[in-house]
Amino acid sequence: MRGADTFTESLFSMRKLDDFVPKSHPLRSIRVMANEALAKMDRLFAGMYEADLKGGRPSIAPEKLLRAMLIQVLYSIRSERQLMEQVQYNLLFRWFIGLAMDDEVWVPTVFTKNRERLIKHDAVIEFFNEVVAIAEKKCLLSGEHFSVDGTLIQAWAGHKSFVRKGKDSDDQGSDGGSADDFKGEKRSNETHESRTDPDARLYRKGKTASELRYIGHTLTDNRHGLVVNARVTRADGHAERDAAKIMIDDARQAADDASAEITLGADKGYDAQEFIEACQQMKVAPHVAQNTSGRRSSVPDTIASSVGYAISQQKRKLIEQGFGWAKTVGRMRQVMVRGLKKVDQLFVLNMAAYNLVRMRSLAQVRP
Known part of the structure; x- marks a missing residue:
């Protein structure tokens, strides 16, 4: 007999997030090792958040931030916004990060700002x-x-951003590697730099083309x-x-x-x-x-x-x-x-x- 195409939900559910993750899932052993490493970093995390003890709303737990960053790498997620979107409905991601089913997902900008704190303190x-x-x-x-x-x-910078040092793109002439017309001009890392990423260098290796x-x-x-x-x-x-x-x-x-x-x-x-x-x-x-x-x-x-x-x-x-x-x-x-x-x-x-x-x-x- 053909089943009816209906959708009904129970008023209560007694299942936990862990119940939805297969026992043989590769993330289980990875999470155990990641948590072992994070447990050794407790002193570092405490030093990072000492200023927050004087007041202010609680920040995102650094352990959860690092596990979220790991998920972003492991599943090739290209941006924080897309990561937060997937955490909203992906139970596997919630389980790995340490978010309960009812926990609110972080705003992407809040996640980005808290991640910068980890970078500042070399937590990674x-x-x-x-x-x-x-x-x-x-x-x-x-x-x-x-x-x-x-x-x-x-x-994350293109050739058009590589302009003469000390000048704005509007001031570039044909001899300065203008942002609009740079082909045929002589440019080097000594005289030019990228406006969008000054740390990048124009470089080539072997038969590859010169790129930042x-x-x-x-x-x-x-x-x-x-x-x-x-x-x-x-x-x-x-x-x-x-x-x-x-x-x-x-x-x-x-x-x-x-x-x-x-x-x-x-x-x-x-x-x-x-x-x-x-x-x-x-x-x-x-x-x-x-x-x-x-x-x-x-x-x-x-x-x-x-x-x-x-x-x-x-x-x-x-x-x-x-x-x-x-x-x-x-x-x-x-x-x-x-x-x-x-x-x-x-x-x-x-x-x-x-x-x-x-x-x-x-x-x-x-x-």
Whole structure:
């Protein structure tokens, strides 16, 4: 018999949000790890909101803000307005963030302003560090063998915003790279800057076209390809090697055994004499791919012929998975925020989310 097309609701419901989330849903284990990391940040959160104790209405809980930001990355949601719209009706999102069925959804502008407070106090960086600490606790890191690389991030700014420094767009002449007619004009980062994003730099790499960009850098552990350090810098020809030296030095200082052999895998772009010497001074074995195209490699042959070098060259390719995930799922191919600080925080949040997803997957295959 054909059923009637009717819609009736019960006056009362005894079900909880948790009842609507399947027991095997991947967000369950991710939420457990995220909550573990957030619990370690209680002191930071208390310091952020000390001023609110003197008066004013209660602000959004920072734990809920960070979980909402994670959902935005994990589900490729392009804006705060769209995120708040989906939280209104998506029970899975409400459950993950920590909102009850009857809780009001935040106004998008309020969410944005509260998120800026997290950025100001580097809460996202602290969250990333706590996620890495969880990975170390689960014995997912070697702590000795690493890989480094960088990737281009397109800025939220166009060529027409790239004008001569110190002048308004209305004052630009044909020799100043006008906002309306810039083709054929000589422009550089020394004489021009973007009006909409002054931190972005005109940059090209390889066969790519010149665009306003940043560079995202990551240091990954070779055991499972988890990201242990991440940062964003302005785009220039030395940024990748400079960031790599800072990140591997941090890893060297954090090593449990000061005498342990630390290795660093990298591609040919890092085969420069000053970088190889800097690694050796830090007691780091530079397992950098040799660049012998019309030149002599700076990597010693004794290192390049070792068994560990071959393993590092194989393992370093895992770093591309994090970049690919961030650019497709995390929408980092072209960021929708402006300014070095905000781009850096968004990139670090993406790497934290990537680690959580990867750790969840590793938990499924490890005994």
